[in-house]
Amino acid sequence: MAVFGRKKQEPVIEPVRWDRAGWFTVGEVLRPATLRRKAVTGELAVRVATVHAGVRYFAPSVLVSRAGEEVPSYELYDATEPESLLCALAPAKGGARYRVTDGQGQELGLVHRTLAAKRTIQHNWWLQQPGHPDIVARYHWAKGTVKEIATRGKEKAVRGAGQLVEGVVDSVLSFGAEDVDNGSRYTPKPVTWRAGGEEQDVALTSGHVEGVRTYLPHASWLDRRLAFALAVLREA
Template sequence: MFGRKREEPQIAPVPWDTEGPFVVGEVVRPAAVRQKGLSGRRAVRMSVTLDGVRYFAAAAFVEQRAPEVRSYELYDAIRAQELLCTIAPVRGGSGSGERYAVRDQAGRELGLVFRTGAAKRTVQHGWWLRQPGHPDIVARYHWARGGAKQIAARGRDATVRGADGLVAGVVDSVIAGATAADSRSHVRPTKPVTWCAEDEVALTAGHTQRIKSYIPQASWLDRRLAFALAVLRQD
């Protein structure tokens, strides 16, 4: 009927292990000119297109039982009661900073997420990952010089040579439409962040429609560990 308000579409959840970029948040559809945004439960989300419109479909719901504690549970968005992993702080340990253990539904450790205290940071980004059986997954600041092994020798801070150019190419090719829209709106782009395991790119963070977006790139990287990093960085 003429003048009747158009019903919002139902955006079906997607498998959590689907390859491709993901975001964390409540945004299902960002606000646009003459169009309000659409929100839902806090979740790890992936970009989908419906009738030519970009949406962010839930892949894993994020639950935080106590707002004052940085401890989370991630549930499969398709099978909502199926636990994917837990994220919980690890007490103790030497040095400044924070550690979070990521465990699967059986309690097996998938890896650790670290946040280095500001006073201890030199050329390495504060957030980094450790997955059993692989080198530490770290990111350098954009001004850092030298290769991964060179910087690793300086206080375990690691990076890769020429990472900025590689990250720019990845972000442009994977989320080009969204970043192009941002550039047209004269929003100053932020520098992408690339996490590397020695000389292998493992994870990249850029922006999709002004929302922080993550692109897992190493085939061996457990996506749940990447989800944990994104959830912790958001808070």
């Protein structure tokens, strides 16, 4: 006899190895909400897409543990071996930056918070990995130096707006407006981090897949753990 009204059991979604190639996201959603079903959530983690019985799930790959409130630090653990520390993010002295170390305490690189003066042309977070140029994302419309952009903004304001455009732009960019989904039909533009600012040296991109902000490492030399660190600082 059929039994009606019973909730459908969710399948067990196994963790996925952290070094698997492809895009990832950071969050608590295991299965996104649908028209008929609520979202299924879990612990904060770096997650990768997997499909089970035709349904997309975001399987945990790296578990994220946070300590501290005002200036938080993070520890990232291999989800397939929860006792194995993959890397740690700790605030570094001398500015808004995080030192990223591996499970043995060896430095992997730094994740920097962009200075306010540069946020009109450069994304809020950027990377340093030893042996490689700085990995920076410039906004797609930004041309020239900070001073040149600010000058153009002032000229435009004087001509008609009556406000300093660069001040408005800076306040918007503080929230990462390049890829914010504000609920409108606007399609957020991807953010592209490049090594040394060269067009061909794409290291990491951030975009959206079905409304979920995702990250995709491109350069074979980029340590995937640094990409995780940057994403965690943006999303956690």
